[in-house]
Amino acid sequence: MDLTRTPAPPYYAVVFASRRSKGDDAAYQSTAARMVELARVQDGFLGVDSARDANGFGITVSYWSSLDAIAAWRRHPEHVAAQALGRERWYRAFSLRVSRVDAETHLDSGEDAPADDA
Amino acid sequence: MDLTRTPAPPYYAVVFASRRSKGDDAAYQSTAARMVELARVQDGFLGVDSARDANGFGITVSYWSSLDAIAAWRRHPEHVAAQALGRERWYRAFSLRVSRVDAETHLDSGEDAPADDA
Numbered sequence: 001m002d003l004t005r006t007p008a009p010p011y012y013a014v015v016f017a018s019r020r021s022k023g024d025d026a027a028y029q030s031t032a033a034r035m036v037e038l039a040r041v042q043d044g045f046l047g048v049d050s051a052r053d054a055n056g057f058g059i060t061v062s063y064w065s066s067l068d069a070i071a072a073w074r075r076h077p078e079h080v081a082a083q084a085l086g087r088e089r090w091y092r093a094f095s096l097r098v099s100r101v102d103a104e105t106h107l108d109s110g111e112d113a114p115a116d117d118a
Numbered sequence: 119m120d121l122t123r124t125p126a127p128p129y130y131a132v133v134f135a136s137r138r139s140k141g142d143d144a145a146y147q148s149t150a151a152r153m154v155e156l157a158r159v160q161d162g163f164l165g166v167d168s169a170r171d172a173n174g175f176g177i178t179v180s181y182w183s184s185l186d187a188i189a190a191w192r193r194h195p196e197h198v199a200a201q202a203l204g205r206e207r208w209y210r211a212f213s214l215r216v217s218r219v220d221a222e223t224h225l226d227s228g229e230d231a232p233a234d235d236a
Binding site (some may be wrong): 003004006009014015017018019021049050052053054057058059061087091092094095096097098099100101103104105106107108109 | 121127169205209212
């Protein structure tokens with residue numbers, strides 16, 4: 001996944017850090033992919049960056065144009081169902097932070113090698 | 119690494135998403151570890167969460183009590199030197215966002231299994 005390019009601040013970021021429970025990987029990954037697909041078509045969605053390491057620790061940051069957009073996404077019925085499964089089954093622990101982004105900087109060396117993205 | 123527990127909002131989060139260049143892993147990892155060690159003793163540091171996946175895409179979120187604390191850390195001489203190496207050598211691309219956290223929620227199932235943290 002490439003780095004998300006967002007519009008000029010201010011906008012909002014939801015920072016979700018989590019530690020996966022063991023197992024149920026296929027259902028988890030399928031639902032996680034579906035949630036990204038669904039988020040992309042919500043009003044106010046600006047992008048998402050996500051990384052999970054080999055120990056099951058992950059951080060997903062989604063970017064939104066407003067707090068209302070974040071609240072609406074949190075109430076989306078399919079997302080509500082996924083949140084319940086996350087709490088009950090997929091996450092041993094998580095933290096979720098809602099923040100307002102006021103400044104950002106980027107580096108892009110222009111040396112992207114497609115082979116790295118395999 | 120366990121999930122960072124932060125004090126009640128508001129506080130500040132620096133969201134650093136990056137794609138590593140290939141190679142120079144030992145120097146990168148040594149410097150990254152040193153930067154976490156050094157950040158921990160800075161005034162206003164509240165914690166850090168970090169994850170990097172197998173493709174070299176990573177997200178590090180550090181938490182701070184104030185914008186002044188973030189600015190001071192960015193000017194720390196050893197950190198300035200590491201930032202220069204990051205731009206020149208270690209990162210193909212990155213984004214860095216400064217945000218104010220206004221709300222947070224947590225889940226901790228209490229089912230932490232030390233064996234998972236190996």
